[in-house]
Amino acid sequence: MRAGAPTLELEGPGEAADLAAFLGRLLRYDRAAAVRLQAHGGALAVFGRPPSFDVLAVRAARLARPADLDVTVSAGELLDGIEDAAPAVRVPQAVTGPPWAGLLPPRGGWHRVEGVPDAGAMRGVVAAAVAEFRARDEELGEAGRTRQARDRIGADIWSRTLAGTELPLRAVHAAQSLGFLRPGVPVALFAAGAWLRLRTPYGEIALRGATGGLGALQVTPA
Structure with a gap:
């Protein structure tokens, strides 16, 4: 320092x-x-x-x-x-x-997305997705368990969207893994243009749409 x-x-x-x-x-x-x-x-x-x-x-x-x-x-x-x-x-x-640090979500223009499952349901979805990944990974067998094969399974599972929303499951998984999605906490989903933002009292996850990721951000630097 x-x-x-x-x-x-x-x-x-x-x-x-x-x-x-x-x-x-x-x-x-x-x-x-x-x-x-x-x-x-x-x-x-x-x-x-x-x-x-x-x-x-x-x-x-x-x-x-x-x-x-x-x-x-x-x-x-x-x-x-x-x-x-x-x-x-x-x-x-x-x-x-890094490139992402110069391109952040917009500060204004957000509106709330209704019909979002509660924290308990989201945690259940993540648990089911993790279990599916492990089962499909096991089915690959020793010879078939390559990085490419495992990445394909992961991409298939985590690109799915949360029921009733455009939020990809990888965003929900990130929220849980980072300690944001705790049992019983209030959760809310917001949208602004192509951006989505999952908010809890412990932190937020933001991304550009269900498939855009962060590699093709087209917003004004904050």
Whole structure:
């Protein structure tokens, strides 16, 4: 951490703990992960991209003091900069961000999508999909269990959409894997143009439509 690094004061130890947990989960998927930070007024938004899911994961934190910041940094260094006792987070030096970090979902124009299953139903769908993947993987046999074959099974299962919506199951799986989709929590789905956003009290998953992923984003940089 460089001398004189800016520090963001968090509103309570719970904010620090939740932010640390989010960063830790991202780093499990990518030890070199980068995150984009946007602080406006009393809110901090942390954007990351777990590569296994091809979605954006967003964790918000409340700030004790207003701040204005927009920077892409190392997730590992940011995690190291969290001070639980303060509570606060020291912002590391900016890094050259990956392509996704320059293209975020729109800030406005969202409308709520009705008819979304509750958290329990979503968790059940994920469990069933995981069980199907394991069964089909087992059917491949030792000789047929290649990376390509397993990827085809995964693409087939996780590209399916959640009943009654255009949300792909990989987004629901990401929400559960990152600790956002906990039993009994309220969930909501929003849409803005081609973008979808699954929101829970613990974080959000955003992506461009059911099949667009993040490789062909066409939005104005935030």
